[in-house]
Amino acid sequence: VSAFQHLEQAPEDPILGVTVAYNKDPSPVKLNLGVGAYRTEEGKPLVLDVVRQAEELLIQDRSRYKEYIPIAGLVEFNKLSAKLILGDGSPAIGEKRVATAQCLTGTGSLRVGAEFLSKHYSQHIIYIPVPTWGNHPKIFNLGGLSVKTYRYYDPRTSGLDYEGMLEDLHAAPPGAIVLLHACAHNPTGVDPTQDQWEGIRQLIRLKGLLPFFDSAYQGFASGSLDADAYSVRLFVGDGGECLIAQSFAKNMGLYGERVGALSIVCRSATVATRVESQLKLVIRPMYSSPPIHGASIVATILSDRNLYYNWTVELKNMADRIISMRHQLYDALKARGTPGDWSHIIKQIGMFTFTGLNKDQVSFMTAEYHIYLTSDGRISMAGLSSKTVPHLADAIHAAVL
Numbered sequence: 001v002s003a004f005q006h007l008e009q010a011p012e013d014p015i016l017g018v019t020v021a022y023n024k025d026p027s028p029v030k031l032n033l034g035v036g037a038y039r040t041e042e043g044k045p046l047v048l049d050v051v052r053q054a055e056e057l058l059i060q061d062r063s064r065y066k067e068y069i070p071i072a073g074l075v076e077f078n079k080l081s082a083k084l085i086l087g088d089g090s091p092a093i094g095e096k097r098v099a100t101a102q103c104l105t106g107t108g109s110l111r112v113g114a115e116f117l118s119k120h121y122s123q124h125i126i127y128i129p130v131p132t133w134g135n136h137p138k139i140f141n142l143g144g145l146s147v148k149t150y151r152y153y154d155p156r157t158s159g160l161d162y163e164g165m166l167e168d169l170h171a172a173p174p175g176a177i178v179l180l181h182a183c184a185h186n187p188t189g190v191d192p193t194q195d196q197w198e199g200i201r202q203l204i205r206l207k208g209l210l211p212f213f214d215s216a217y218q219g220f221a222s223g224s225l226d227a228d229a230y231s232v233r234l235f236v237g238d239g240g241e242c243l244i245a246q247s248f249a250k251n252m253g254l255y256g257e258r259v260g261a262l263s264i265v266c267r268s269a270t271v272a273t274r275v276e277s278q279l280k281l282v283i284r285p286m287y288s289s290p291p292i293h294g295a296s297i298v299a300t301i302l303s304d305r306n307l308y309y310n311w312t313v314e315l316k317n318m319a320d321r322i323i324s325m326r327h328q329l330y331d332a333l334k335a336r337g338t339p340g341d342w343s344h345i346i347k348q349i350g351m352f353t354f355t356g357l358n359k360d361q362v363s364f365m366t367a368e369y370h371i372y373l374t375s376d377g378r379i380s381m382a383g384l385s386s387k388t389v390p391h392l393a394d395a396i397h398a399a400v401l
């Protein structure tokens, strides 16, 4: 008998399992609005032109090897990643107060950050928003932290429960870690206003809480890299400390290359140096060192003026297409006279619309219209095109009648 005889069959992941179900559906009108992966107007995945150009340059460069890269990743990539999120001329970078490690994209950056904090930080409680990305609680629990929640989304207004968020963070024990979505909150698409970010910053600094930013959509939300880094730069600008997890999955279309970085902004350069040395002790026994290819693509693009500019143009095009899908869906529901207030579809920002549809309505849409979305009613706008908006609008209309 097998040593693993006792194993149960594990359930599919709530998000990635939607794609598994979608792939099994033979229907010609099926629509995958589950995983947050960009699709073109033709419904195809997109490899950015600048990514193809960077790969060409890398292949032609015969001086490149496939050697191990440092435990903390490519130095050039780390510098450029930190600069992208913190901005040109960031004092934190100028004063060498930022420790950056290339990690396995956003998920890996969050996990390494969690393990680092559970090993070296006095407070092991992390507060995460309700709702949040489904993988967050698992990453932080397995990383050795204990997860609590703060109020975030208000279903009555389809907006931010700002008062509730401040109350819950005010009640947190001193030093508690606070997970913040830098922009394009997943799954709600609801972000604090600039004034609200300032209120959140004041409270967090007053209480001595430790912010941990998750930046998976920089540039993807508004189309502007700087606008989408506003929250991070507001906090770092006050001289305080924070952690920042970056992913290049969406904004560079490098999903499967698993490219990201964890930056820890410290109060002094000497601390940052010690932090980086300790980060390497977390990484070495976890996966030893990160992959070379994706980070080389990103470093090639971020270090070349033309490639960087062309990237910002492609990025804005992706963001604009998603925003246009928001308006087309909203207009289609208005045209149908679909009961309910659907203005949140055009108010929300980033890849996802938190529709407010319940589990039963979601199941109905999948069964009757072959539309695949997560059971919390989140739809990935990037999965839509002008041709498929009517089909989705018909399904929502039928689901709410």
Ligand SMILES: Cc1ncc(COP(=O)(O)O)c(CN[C@](O)(C(=O)O)[C@@H](O)C(=O)O)c1O
Residues within 6 Å of the ligand: 015, 016, 034, 035, 036, 037, 104, 105, 106, 107, 108, 133, 181, 186, 214, 216, 247, 248, 249, 255, 260
């Ligand atoms: C807030 C947030 N943070 C981190 C990640 C991790 O991204 P990666 O590890 O690929 O860099 C995601 C991706 N979440 C999804 O877009 C989603 O919610 O559909 C999807 O990629 C996923 O893995 O679930 C995210 O939404």
